[in-house]
Amino acid sequence: xxxxxxDESKCFSCDTNDCLTQCQYMDIDPGTAETEIRKIINGEDSxxxxxxxxxxxxxEYCRRGNHPFYLIVQRQEELNILPLPDPLVKRGVQMGxxxxxxxxxxxxxxxxxxxxxxxxxSRFTQxxxxxxxxxxxxxxxxxxxxxxxxxxxHFGRISVINDRLGKIIRTIAAHKVDEVVHFHDECYGTYTSxxxxxxxxxxxxxxxxxxxxxxxxxxxxxxxxxxxxxxxYQRPCSSRLSPDKYPxxxxxxxxxxxxHVPREYVGKKALCCGGTILGQKRKGSRxxxxxxxxxxxxxxxxxxxxxxxxxxxxxxxxxxxxxxQNGLMPLFMSDLCRLxxxxxxx
Amino acid sequence: MDTIYPxxxxxxGEGYASFRREELFTYSxxxxxxxxxxxxxxxxxxxxxxxxxxxxxxxxEKVPVVPLGGGMSLxxxxxxxxxxxxxxxxxxxxxxxxxxxGRYAVVEAGVSHGKLTAYLHNQHPHLMHSEPGAPPAATIxxxxxxxGQGDLAHPYGFNTDMINGMEIVLPTGEICKFGSCxxxxxxxxxxxxxxxGLFLGWNGATGIITKVSLRLFPYKKxxxxxIFVVEDENLIPEILYxxxxxxxxxxxxxxxxxxxxxxxxxxxxxxxxxxxxxxxxELKRRLIFEVKLAKYIESGVGGIAAVSQAIQRPQxxxxxxxKKGGGFEYVGSIMPVSAYPECYRRGAEISTRHHIPYTIxxxxxxxxxxxxxxxxxxxxxxxxxxxxxxxxxxxxTDNIVMDLGGVIWKPAVFGQELLLAKMxxxxxxxxxxxxxxxxxxxxxxxxxxxxx
Ligand SMILES: Cc1cc2nc3c(=O)[nH]c(=O)nc-3n(C[C@H](O)[C@H](O)[C@H](O)COP(=O)(O)OP(=O)(O)OC[C@H]3O[C@@H](n4cnc5c(N)ncnc54)[C@H](O)[C@@H]3O)c2cc1C
Numbered sequence: 001x002x003x004x005x006x007d008e009s010k011c012f013s014c015d016t017n018d019c020l021t022q023c024q025y026m027d028i029d030p031g032t033a034e035t036e037i038r039k040i041i042n043g044e045d046s047x048x049x050x051x052x053x054x055x056x057x058x059x060e061y062c063r064r065g066n067h068p069f070y071l072i073v074q075r076q077e078e079l080n081i082l083p084l085p086d087p088l089v090k091r092g093v094q095m096g097x098x099x100x101x102x103x104x105x106x107x108x109x110x111x112x113x114x115x116x117x118x119x120x121x122s123r124f125t126q127x128x129x130x131x132x133x134x135x136x137x138x139x140x141x142x143x144x145x146x147x148x149x150x151x152x153x154h155f156g157r158i159s160v161i162n163d164r165l166g167k168i169i170r171t172i173a174a175h176k177v178d179e180v181v182h183f184h185d186e187c188y189g190t191y192t193s194x195x196x197x198x199x200x201x202x203x204x205x206x207x208x209x210x211x212x213x214x215x216x217x218x219x220x221x222x223x224x225x226x227x228x229x230x231x232x233y234q235r236p237c238s239s240r241l242s243p244d245k246y247p248x249x250x251x252x253x254x255x256x257x258x259x260h261v262p263r264e265y266v267g268k269k270a271l272c273c274g275g276t277i278l279g280q281k282r283k284g285s286r287x288x289x290x291x292x293x294x295x296x297x298x299x300x301x302x303x304x305x306x307x308x309x310x311x312x313x314x315x316x317x318x319x320x321x322x323x324x325q326n327g328l329m330p331l332f333m334s335d336l337c338r339l340x341x342x343x344x345x346x
Numbered sequence: 347m348d349t350i351y352p353x354x355x356x357x358x359g360e361g362y363a364s365f366r367r368e369e370l371f372t373y374s375x376x377x378x379x380x381x382x383x384x385x386x387x388x389x390x391x392x393x394x395x396x397x398x399x400x401x402x403x404x405x406x407e408k409v410p411v412v413p414l415g416g417g418m419s420l421x422x423x424x425x426x427x428x429x430x431x432x433x434x435x436x437x438x439x440x441x442x443x444x445x446x447x448g449r450y451a452v453v454e455a456g457v458s459h460g461k462l463t464a465y466l467h468n469q470h471p472h473l474m475h476s477e478p479g480a481p482p483a484a485t486i487x488x489x490x491x492x493x494g495q496g497d498l499a500h501p502y503g504f505n506t507d508m509i510n511g512m513e514i515v516l517p518t519g520e521i522c523k524f525g526s527c528x529x530x531x532x533x534x535x536x537x538x539x540x541x542x543g544l545f546l547g548w549n550g551a552t553g554i555i556t557k558v559s560l561r562l563f564p565y566k567k568x569x570x571x572x573i574f575v576v577e578d579e580n581l582i583p584e585i586l587y588x589x590x591x592x593x594x595x596x597x598x599x600x601x602x603x604x605x606x607x608x609x610x611x612x613x614x615x616x617x618x619x620x621x622x623x624x625x626x627x628e629l630k631r632r633l634i635f636e637v638k639l640a641k642y643i644e645s646g647v648g649g650i651a652a653v654s655q656a657i658q659r660p661q662x663x664x665x666x667x668x669k670k671g672g673g674f675e676y677v678g679s680i681m682p683v684s685a686y687p688e689c690y691r692r693g694a695e696i697s698t699r700h701h702i703p704y705t706i707x708x709x710x711x712x713x714x715x716x717x718x719x720x721x722x723x724x725x726x727x728x729x730x731x732x733x734x735x736x737x738x739x740x741x742x743t744d745n746i747v748m749d750l751g752g753v754i755w756k757p758a759v760f761g762q763e764l765l766l767a768k769m770x771x772x773x774x775x776x777x778x779x780x781x782x783x784x785x786x787x788x789x790x791x792x793x794x795x796x797x798x
Contacts, residue, residue, distance in 0.1 A: 085642075087577040087612055088649035095608035279650045281643055286635050286650065321654070325624070 002162045002198040006071050008041050010064040019058040019068035024269065025277075025288075026051050037068075040075050048072065049081045051282065054154045055272045056240040059193070067197045069153070069240075076156035085281045089155045096149060096164065100141035103171065111179040111207070112136045114172065116187045118313055119143040123346045125183065127338050128223075129216050136175060145171050148190035150238065154276045165190070165200060173203045181207045185311055189241030209311065210248035213337050217255050223341045226257020231336070232305035232328070233260065234296075234319060235270035236312030252333065256340035261303035271296045275318040293319060297326050309333050350407055354389045354431070357399045362437070363389040373414065373432040378675035379725065379737045380422030380758070385412065385432035392437045394513060394521050394556040401554070402519040404431060404789045411517075412791050413550040415488025416458060418480045420675050421758035423492065423549050427793030435487060438556060441465050445534070449473060449562045450510050452533045455487025455555045459496075462486065466562070474498070474565035476505050479659040487555040492756040493547040495718050497597040497618065497659060498563055500590065500710045506546045510536050513557035514545050517785035525559065533559030544780055549756075549794040552784045566620035568627050573652040574615045574639060579687040581647065582613050582708070586683050588638040590714035594630045595619055598710040599660055600717075602690060604703035605668045613690070618657055662722050665705040671726030675736060676705075677743040678755035681719045683710065685750050692746050693721040700735040718755060759793055766797060 017033035020026070026048065028036070039046040049072060058068040076082060082089055113125055113133040119140040125133070137146035148168060149161040169191075172180060182188040191206040217224065233249050246267070253260045265271045273296075274289035300308055300323070308323040310316045311333050320330040335345035354363035364370070365387045374382040386409070391397045404411045410430030417424050426432055438456035444466070445451070451473075453462060459475075460482020466473050476496030478489055489496075490512075494505045502508055511525025511533045522528075524543055525536040536543075545553050576585065582600045589598055596618040604610050617634060621627035635643070635650060642648030666674035681689060686708050697704035705722040721743045725736035744761040747754045748768060754761040766774065778797040781788075788796075 082646070085646045085649035087575045087647065088651060090577060091575055091608050091612055091649075091651060094610055094612075095606075097607040099605060099607050278653065281646050281649070283640075283644055285643075 002200055004067060004070050004074055004158075004198055006067055007064075010066045011037050011041060011068075014064060016063065018061040018063060020048065022061040022268070023058065024271065025053040025055065040071060043075060043078065045079060045081070046075075049076050049079060052076070052083060053272060053277050053280070054083055054237075056153065056237040057268070057270075060240040060243045060268060070158070070194070070197055073153050073156055074158045077158050082156040083280045083282070084155055084276075085279070088279055089157065092151065092155050093157060093160050096144055096147050096151075096160070098142065098144040103137075103139065103142040103145045105171070105174045108134045108136065108175045108177045110134065111181060112175060112177045113181045113183060114146060114187060115143070115183045117143045117147045118183055121183070121313060124332050124334050126346060127343045128220060128341060129213060129334060129337055132216075133181060136172065136177070136180070148184075148187040150186045150190045150194060161194070162198060162200075165195065169195075169200070169202055177204050179205045179207055181209055181212045183209060184238070184313070185209070185236055185242065186238035188245070189238045193241035208242055208245040208248065210245055210252060210333065213334060214248050214252050214255065217252065217337060217340070220341050221255075224256055225340065225342060227336070227340050229258045229307050230261050230304050231258045231307040231309050232263060232300040232303060233266070233309045234273060234312075234315050235267070236310075236315050237272060237276075238312065249333075252337065256337060258307075258336070261300070261305045263299050263303045263305075265296055265299050271299075273312075273315040273318045275314050278318070293322060297323055297328070300328060301326060307331050307336065309336055350403070350409060350431075351387060353403050354387055354400065357396050357403070358389050358391050362391070363387065370432075373426070373434070376417055376420060376422055376425055377673070378420040378422060379673070379733050379740065380425055383422070383425040383427050384429065385426040386429050388432040388434055390434040390437045394438075394515055397433070397435075397515045397554055397556055398519040398521055400431065400433065401515060401517055401789070405518060405787050408787055408789065410789050410792045413487070413491070413554050415456060415485030415491075416481070416483040417488075418484040419488060419492055419756055421756055421761075423756060423758070423791075423794065424488070427759070430789070430792075433554070435485065435554075442557070443533070444470050444473070444562070445532070446470055446473065448532070448534050450534060450559050451475065451562055452511075452557060452559045453486055454557055455485060455490075457486050458483050459486065459489065460484075462560075466565070470562075472565055473562040475560050475562055476502060476508055477659070478505070479662065481663070486558055486560065490546055490555055490558065491548065491550050494756075495709060495711055499718070500598045500712070501593075501596060502561075502563065503712045503715075508561040510534055510559035510561055512543070512545070512555055512559070514553040515556055516553045517787075517790045521556070522553075527559065544784065550791045551795045552781065552790065566626075567622050568624060569618070569620045569657050570627065570653075571655045571657045572617045572619060572631065572634065572650070573655065574617065574642075574648060575651040576613050576615075576642065576648045577611065578647060579613050579690045581642065582615070582686045583684045585615060585639070585642070585648070586686075586710055586717075587714055589615075589617065589634065590710060592633055592638055593713065594633060599707060600686060601660065601705075601707040603665065603705040604694075604697070605665070605705075614651060616660075660707055660709065662705060662707055662720060665703070665722045665724050667724075668703045668705075669724040669726045669732060671728045671732070673725040673727040673733070673736070674722050675725075675740060676720045676722040677740050677747065677761070678718055678720045679747040679752040680711070680716050680755050681708070681747070681750065681752040683708070683714050683717045685752060686717070686719065688750055689719045689721075689746075692750070693743065696721070696739050696742050696746070697723065700739045702735065702739060719752070762795060766795075
């Protein structure tokens with residue numbers, strides 16, 4: 001079975017312990033961090049396993065390319081310290097089971113755009129930005145055949161990801177594609193971070209949506225009219241698995257003439273949308289999620305943002321309406337880009 | 347040539363009566379597993395006076411009359427079991443009055459729930475009625491004739507508990523009124539006159555409802571659905587008890603189904619929460635999740651599966667999709683809430699035996715006084731074997747309802763017989779007397795609630 005390639009010596013020789021000291025949901029000093037990391041590595045109980053908000057951010061905080069978050073989740077599963085109540089775990093695991101027949105596999109020439117489990121959001125992939133791509137996973141009845149499974153990191157269920165991912169990769173590969181743009185960061189993170197960390201082969205090349213959008217905008221540069229908007233970006237948890245792609249946010253904003261407003265909770269310090277925290281069993285989780293949302297939106301407003309840009313549909317689900325109620329316009333990044341080339345948002 | 351058809355044309359006008367086979371065809375079937383039953387005529391009256399004339403004609407000719415609303419009751423209740431006249435009431439669809447401050451609407455019985463909802467939404471956005479989860483074509487009269495329940499069942503009970511008055515055409519053709527309207531006052535209350543209401547839940551066997559004053563309730567501006575999930579079915583009654591004690595929600599429904607897989611062997615409670623401001627809604631959410639349900643969350647046996655979702659009516663009809671050929675029928679029952687776990691277990695067992703993915707649902711009625719518990723069975727209309735399986739499953743389920751001490755709701759004839767066999771003899775004799783008194787020629791929906 002697949003095994004996490006985790007280099008313990010990197011942690012033992014680490015003198016910053018950023019993975020835990022930078023955590024925004026637990027207040028951990030360097031000494032405690034060192035002790036707790038050792039416990040986790042040794043397979044012992046640690047309060048970190050209980051209190052982890054599962055925001056993925058420690059994957060980015062680690063400067064040594066180790067995988068602290070994957071290790072935490074693995075230990076949560078081994079020690080049965082699940083962040084979510086049992087029925088939510090069972091529900092989540094069952095949700096990913098395809099039940100409406102096999103997908104129709106057709107050969108895709110050129111680059112594909114993988115919608116994953118967001119088939120019903122294909123309207124966000126319209127217009128000139130996407131005209132060179134062939135959509136994959138457009139049938140919502142079959143979309144779970146394309147489900148990257150990474151969501152189970154929130155559920156303490158590495159085993160489910162490892163059980164199912166091989167089949168998903170084979171389904172995508174069966175389209176005979178060389179390059180796949182992933183609609184969702186989470187899929188991108190699966191194939192470029194998680195899979196290599198567990199030694200899982202991925203026979204296609206993955207492209208981050210923002211990198212694709214940026215390059216496509218360069219092709220359409222003459223059509224870009226600066227939007228002159230002040231925008232905030234709601235960074236999703238899975239973006240922590242591809243921090244090297246995060247700079248594309250500002251590159252796109254610069255290209256389309258929007259101002260990325262200066263905020264406290266931005267970049268590495270971005271706050272979770274609250275979606276997963278809200279359901280956790282730790283006392284006060286719902287309240288914590290609401291407080292985070294409030295803090296986040298207040299911060300956007302204070303910075304003068306007019307638009308809140310999203311990439312993750314789950315963040316839109318939890319925050320979209322709230323930012324709108326606070327006078328900010330919620331927009332997918334692709335829609336913002338469409339506006340810049342004179343198209344209408346979806 | 348018989349005289350009934352020309353007489354019907356004379357009463358309702360050309361174009362609104364027929365004895366042509368291609369038109370009778372539609373009236374010979376319903377959506378469920380019942381065998382087709384053909385009427386001899388169909389007539390679609392426009393007024394209570396026309397209904398009265400038709401009933402007088404039917405008495406003279408000793409011809410059965412079967413009222414039909416939307417035809418959505420599934421269990422063959424509006425099929426002409428003994429032929430006769432199918433009385434299609436959908437043309438009686440006037441919304442006569444809405445009293446905004448008194449919170450009631452006077453409507454003709456053929457008004458559909460969908461029409462009333464849309465009308466209120468447009469004209470009286472602060473008011474709502476209790477709409478069943480049925481397709482919107484279901485009528486107000488048809489729903490009352492079977493003691494339906496809608497999305498205000500938890501706060502206010504059965505839909506038949508929400509009426510302020512009625513107009514009925516008796517089987518012998520007299521037009522009667524009940525409630526304050528009977529003494530020429532407005533249609534604002536059913537009480538306090540002597541109770542002579544013998545028409546609700548009778549499937550039209552004691553008379554035809556032609557007008558109704560329905561109670562309306564505040565329609566709050568912000569409306570959403572929260573979903574709570576547990577694995578242990580035994581927790582559902584106590585969770586519903588907690589929530590009904592709180593008394594701050596609208597519809598409360600527990601459900602579980604084999605398909606889609608996420609809900610398999612899990613029990614979801616959908617909790618409709620409404621408010622006139624975000625602050626009102628948040629106060630309710632907090633009391634629900636942080637006070638009443640916190641102990642389940644913190645001990646890991648229950649979880650918040652979704653918050654702030656758009657409200658959806660119970661989606662039992664979706665189960666028709668789980669087999670090819672799109673058919674489904676359900677047994678509904680009125681049960682104590684405490685029976686939920688056993689109802690689920692027995693239902694899942696029956697479904698498995700008949701190769702049907704199980705789908706069950708319990709909707710709270712009143713302050714936890716009862717629930718409408720339903721077991722749905724999907725079948726392929728084009729495959730007689732699956733229809734037979736569904737029919738057998740329905741019959742077995744009727745028996746389970748009786749076993750568990752419940753009451754079958756809108757029973758098909760098979761279920762009616764089970765209930766009548768168990769009924770207190772004096773009650774049975776009273777039912778017989780009432781039926782004989784009101785419908786001496788037994789013309790009204792014969793085969794339904796028939797006491798030998
Ligand atoms: C998917 C689905 C979901 C459903 N969900 C619900 C639900 O949530 N709650 C609920 O209550 N029901 C539900 N139902 C059952 C049913 O559709 C409704 O109760 C509906 O309101 C019945 O009204 P109808 O006009 O279709 O009645 P019909 O089927 O036309 O008639 C029902 C019975 O009443 C008699 N009748 C009809 N009109 C009159 C009248 N004016 N006077 C006297 N007798 C009359 C008929 O002869 C028949 O016996 C559901 C059905 C389906 C298919």
